Amino acid sequence: MENIIHVDEKWFYMKKQSEKYYLLPDEDEPLRTCKSKTFITKVMFLAAVTRPRFDESGNELFSGKIGIFPFINKEPARRSSKNRSAGTMETKTINSINKEIYRSYIIEKLLPAIRDKWPRIDAGSPIFIQQDNAKPHIGLDDEYFQSNATKDGFDIRLICQPPNSPDMNVLDLGFFNAIQGLQYQQAPNSIDALIEAVQKSFDEYLPTKLNHTFLTLQSCMISILKARGSNKYKVPHMKKYSLERQNCLPKQLDVDPALIGEAIAQCQ
Structure with a gap:
């Protein structure tokens, strides 16, 4: 690399378009304008x-x-204005x-x-x-x-x-x-x-x-190597782990279960 x-x-x-500000109780809200x-x-x-x-x-x-x-x-x-x-x-x-x-x-x-x-x-x-x-x-x-x-x-x-x-x-x-x-x-x-x-x-x-x-x-x-070259990370359903939250797992339906076990061990 x-x-x-x-x-x-x-x-x-x-x-x-929208931003969050932390203001004191007596502080005015900031004025934000655009055309x-x-x-x-x-x-x-x-x-x-x-x-x-x-x-x-x-x-x-x-x-x-x-x-x-x-x-x-x-x-x-091209034209004059109040700024230049x-x-x-x-x-x-x-x-x-x-x-x-x-x-x-x-x-x-x-x-x-x-x-x-x-x-x-x-x-x-x-x-x-x-x-x-x-x-x-x-x-x-x-x-x-x-x-x-x-x-x-x-x-x-x-x-x-x-x-x-x-x-x-x-x-x-x-x-x-x-x-x-x-x-x-x-x-x-x-x-x-x-x-x-x-x-x-x-x-x-x-x-x-x-x-x-x-x-x-x-x-x-x-993860791409474990998913055999695919970038569509889709993993089969498992009972013990919420796969939607285990982003480090290869999300591929035909992944070898042994590879999934290795990935889970790395995530823990």
């Missing part, structure tokens, strides 16, 4: 992480956080991601970040970028990518995760939800503030917690 970089896109919203509850301001980000590394004493050697990049453009304002004059550069979101945009972000942002942050001791070993099978993603044999992936002595390659298997992506397993929870605590009120909040949440997220998410990924891999 230490040489596999997980990449994926994620929409980050400026605020949720439309249906179309809340959001920005798409491309995130890339790999498994952190620690020494025998638990000291951090490599955080595993490659980077998080917003899909945005800078455009001059015409011609002022504004941040605009890119709402439609195609293959050309995705390729440019991988080559111009992700690859330089990998070369900058990757541990030099493994710089010559193969590094795999795992992406899902979304249509805007580039092919494994993309010539433009391959011509840029071998610069400075690096050997960076593309691979695709199994189709319809979000459990094989550490970002979907928990990392995105974690940094989104941190981002909501900062209450941004503009696109630039939202980008800053997401970047701050990404930077402050502890590598030890990221490593725990990779341990969850390992558990998913074990």
Whole structure:
């Protein structure tokens, strides 16, 4: 896992439709406004992480956080307003991601970040970028990518995760939800503030917690192996254990009973 970089896109919203607050008896309720509850301001980000590394004493050697990049453009304002004059550069979101945009972000942002942050001791070993099978993603044999992936002595390659298997992506397993929870605590009120909040949440997220998410990924891999390659975790009915709550068990009707017994032992 230490040489596999997980990449994926994620929409980050400026605020949720409803939030809970703990207020003192004499404290006023916070005022939250937006133009439309249906179309809340959001920005798409491309995130890339790999498994952190620690020494025998638990000291951090490599955080595993490659980077998080917003899909945005800078455009001059067409009209003047009370907040800025015409011609002022504004941040605009890119709402439609195609293959050309995705390729440019991988080559111009992700690859330089990998070369900058990757541990030099493994710089010559193969590094795999795992992406899902979304249509805007580039092919494994993309010539433009391959011509840029071998610069400075690096050997960076593309691979695709199994189709319809979000459990094989550490970002979907928990990392995105974690940094989104941190981002909501900062209450941004503009696109630039939202980008800053997401970047701050990404930077402050502890590598030890990221490593725990990779341990969850390992558990998913074990369960998939026990389910004989299926990601439809369905287990037969058992009297002693509530299988709906035993999420670590392989939910497959034709699983060997001996494997189920081993899984139960691990859950206890």
